[in-house]
Amino acid sequence: MIVAVPHEAAPNERRVALVPETVTRLRKSGVEVRVQRGAGNAAAFPDSLYEDAGATFAQDTRGLAEASDVFVAVGRPGDDALAALRPGSVVVGFLNPLGDPAYLQRLAEARVTALAMEMIPRITRAQSMDALSSQSNIAGYKAVLLAASALPKFFPMLTTAAGTIPPAKVLVLGAGVAGLQAIATARRLGAVVSGYDVRAVVKEQVRSLGASFLEFDLGADAEAGGGYAKELTPEQQERQRAWMVEQIAANDVVITTALVPGRKAPVLISEAAVAAMKPGSVVVDLAAEAGGNCALTVPDRTITSANGVTIVGTTNLPGTMPSDASRLYSRNIYALLSPWMKDGNLAIDMNDDVAKGAVVAGDGSVLVRSGT
Numbered sequence: 001m002i003v004a005v006p007h008e009a010a011p012n013e014r015r016v017a018l019v020p021e022t023v024t025r026l027r028k029s030g031v032e033v034r035v036q037r038g039a040g041n042a043a044a045f046p047d048s049l050y051e052d053a054g055a056t057f058a059q060d061t062r063g064l065a066e067a068s069d070v071f072v073a074v075g076r077p078g079d080d081a082l083a084a085l086r087p088g089s090v091v092v093g094f095l096n097p098l099g100d101p102a103y104l105q106r107l108a109e110a111r112v113t114a115l116a117m118e119m120i121p122r123i124t125r126a127q128s129m130d131a132l133s134s135q136s137n138i139a140g141y142k143a144v145l146l147a148a149s150a151l152p153k154f155f156p157m158l159t160t161a162a163g164t165i166p167p168a169k170v171l172v173l174g175a176g177v178a179g180l181q182a183i184a185t186a187r188r189l190g191a192v193v194s195g196y197d198v199r200a201v202v203k204e205q206v207r208s209l210g211a212s213f214l215e216f217d218l219g220a221d222a223e224a225g226g227g228y229a230k231e232l233t234p235e236q237q238e239r240q241r242a243w244m245v246e247q248i249a250a251n252d253v254v255i256t257t258a259l260v261p262g263r264k265a266p267v268l269i270s271e272a273a274v275a276a277m278k279p280g281s282v283v284v285d286l287a288a289e290a291g292g293n294c295a296l297t298v299p300d301r302t303i304t305s306a307n308g309v310t311i312v313g314t315t316n317l318p319g320t321m322p323s324d325a326s327r328l329y330s331r332n333i334y335a336l337l338s339p340w341m342k343d344g345n346l347a348i349d350m351n352d353d354v355a356k357g358a359v360v361a362g363d364g365s366v367l368v369r370s371g372t
Contacts, residue, residue, distance in 0.1 A: 001345050002032045004068030006061050007039040009078030014042035014322035015329060017072040017093070020053035022330040027054040030344030036064050043322035070346055071112075072333055074326075076103060087111035090346060092333060094118055094131070097360040097368050098262025099290075104368070107361040113348065114361040117332065118261070119368065121357035128335035129354065133177045134328040139317040140181030140257065143284045144170075146317075147253045148189060150302070150310045152280045156190020167192050171247065172211070173268050173293065174257035175202040178286055182255045183211045196247070198240075216243050241270050249276035256293035257286045269294040279308030288313035 003026060005018045016039050018026075023033045033055045037047055047057065058064040065071055065084035073093035077085070085091065088111065095116040097104045107114040117131040127133075147170070148155050157167040170186040172179045175197035183206060186193045193211040197203075206213045248254055248269060254277075258266055265287035274283070274296055285297040296305055297313045304310055318325040336358070340348050348355050360368040 001030075001069045002034050002067055003070045003072055004058070004064045005033065005035045005039055005055075006064055006071070006073055006077070006081060007036045008074055009061070009081070010075045012319065013075055013316065014319050015074045015326045016040040016043045016045060016322070017074050017326075017330065017333060019043070019045055019327050019330040020049040020055075021327075022334050023050060023053040023055050025334060029338070029341055031341070032056065034058050034064060034067065036061060040326070043326040045323070045326070070337070074329060082106060082110055085110055085112050089113070090115065090348070092117065092336070095360060101366075104361060104366050108364055108366045111364050112361065113359060113363075115336070115348075115355075115358045116360045116368075117336075117358070119358045119360060120336065121353060123353060126354050129332050131329055131332040134332055135318040135325060136176065136178040136257075137181045138321050138325050138328070139286055140178035140255075141185050142317045142320055143178070143182050143255050143257075143286055144185040144189065146312050146314065147186075147255060147282045147284045150282045150284075150312060151253055153252065154190075155186070168252040169250065170194070170253040170255065171196070171214075171251040172255045172257065173197075173244075174259075174286075175199070175206050176257060176259075179255070179257040180205060180209065182257065183209045186253075186255075187211065191253070194251075214247060216240065237266060241268065241273070244268055245270065245273045245276050248273045249278075251281070252278070253282045253284070255284045255286065258293050259287050259290055263290075265290040265293050267293060267295050269296075271295045274305050274309050274311070275307055277307070277309045280310075281308075282310045282312065284312045284314075286317065289315040 026033050035050050035055045035057055037057050062080045062084045065081040070090045075093055076095050090113045092115045097116045120126050120129050154165055155168045158165040168191045170191040170193045172182045172195045175195050183193050183195050187210045194214055195206040195211050196214040203213045256268055283294050285292050285294045287293045288297050288299045294311055296311050299313050300315050302312045340346055
């Protein structure tokens with residue numbers, strides 16, 4: 001069996017799907033790992049490390065895809081790779097099945113078995129496979145560093161001969177994996193931190209990190225299956241936004257992390273909320289790629305509002321820390337595939353709860369309902 005690792009197709013994607021340590025583990029299982037030359041360079045894994053781990057090499061994506069039994073990527077295979085994949089081969093990556101039904105249909109028409117890393121169920125047994133969590137941890141951490149760099153003041157309280165500097169106030173909207181990591185990181189840097197989430201169940205997690213939890217009665221809990229937040233009704237969203245204006249204005253930094261799988265990100269920070277913030281305040285929007293939680297966010301740009309608020313819309317924050325992001329993602333991939341590997345071959349057990357969630361296309365059919 002040949003496991004193929006391409007150079008990522010997406011512009012500015014610096015991660016690589018498998019790192020040399022995982023190549024070594026796969027080789028011990030009797031698997032041949034073939035890597036496109038230069039695939040790991042941007043993540044600080046040069047070809048020499050893959051060679052030492054026992055990998056072989058391919059020069060181009062198309063040739064790599066044609067020879068592969070399992071095509072392992074971070075993002076979606078590009079057009080050249082998708083056209084070259086053999087029917088019956090396996091594709092693994094962040095495939096965005098809920099957000100792009102047309103691409104999902106193309107995977108089905110290619111007659112490949114497609115495993116979407118974002119669809120791995122959040123069950124105890126699958127924690128080591130949960131790439132959404134591993135990458136969200138990085139995003140939450142990096143968001144705070146971006147905020148600290150953009151904020152024109154210290155995060156911690158400082159007592160100096162010239163007087164005392166008060167600590168920065170940080171509000172984190174959304175207390176999933178990224179939000180909790182952002183809270184923990186901002187606390188380590190000395191800020192006064194508060195958190196908010198529509199799911200009441202996360203209150204104690206926020207408080208356990210030393211942050212205060214903002215409470216607002218939506219009239220009903222908003223937790224969906226699998227630990228995700230569900231989309232609020234238009235009335236709930238409007239009530240929430242009005243309440244948020246006052247909360248946001250009281251903080252120096254706001255980090256937003258609210259996402260609903262397969263849907264446009266909810267707007268939590270209205271233009272009125274930005275207008276109410278102090279000059280020099282910072283918004284870091286982790287939902288920029290899905291439209292943004294801030295009404296003024298521009299994906300992949302940092303802008304300054306009319307009243308002097310910096311709004312950071314950087315996308316793919318895990319890709320800005322490609323070495324550790326790749327290391328964690330590679331371990332997620334191995335944890336996903338290894339239970340189905342025997343004698344150097346892969347046989348996906350479709351009765352496995354993980355497979356039921358993660359396999360989104362197979363045998364020429366779409367196996368998951370796309371979002372709208």
